[in-house]
Amino acid sequence: MNRITGSIIVAALLAATAAGAVAQQQAPEPRRDRPSEAQREAVRKKMDAVRIVRLTETLKLDEKTAAAFIPVITALEQKRRELYRENRDIMQEMKLLLQASKPDEGKLKTAISRIERNRQAIAAQRDRELDAARIHLTIVQTARLIIFNHEFQQEMRGMMEGPRGG
Secondary structure (H helix, E strand, C coil): CHHHHHHHHHHHHHHHHHHHHHHHHCCCCCCCCCCCHHHHHHHHHHHHHHHHHHHHHHHCCCHHHHHHHHHHHHHHHHHHHHHHHHHHHHHHHHHHHHHCCCCCHHHHHHHHHHHHHHHHHHHHHHHHHHHHHHHHCCHHHHHHHHHHHHHHHHHHHHHHHHHHCC
C-alpha cells in the first residue's frame, strides 16, 4: 500500500514538473486585463462598422449622401484616434519622467505642450465633422448626428467599463 502511495506521489511530482517545463517553453500570454493592439484594432473595426450602420439608419441617409458623408467622417475619426493614441503615448512618457528622483522639467514642459496641441487638434477634428455635416446633411440630420455621437460615445464607454469592472 505504501509503495502504491509513493508511486502516485512520484508520478504527481513528475507531472507537475513536466507541466511547469512546458509552460515555461510557451510564450507568455498577454495580461487578461490588457488586450493586445491587434485585439483592440479588431474591436475598433467592429465598432466602426456598427457605428456606420447605426449612423446611416439614424440619419436616414440615402446612398448618395452616405457615399459622400461617411468617408469624410471616417477619415476625421481615424485622425482623431491617432491623436488620442499619441496622447496615451505622451502620458506614458510623462509617467516615466515623473518617476525620476528629479524629473526633467524641460521634457515635461514639452510633453505638456504636445498634449495641449493634440487637444486643440482633436477639437478641430470635431469642428470639421460638424462642418462636413452642414455641407452634406440637412438640419434635422445634423441634429440627429450630434445626438447620435453623444449617445454612441456613452454607450461605448459603458461597454468598455463593464469588462473593466467600472
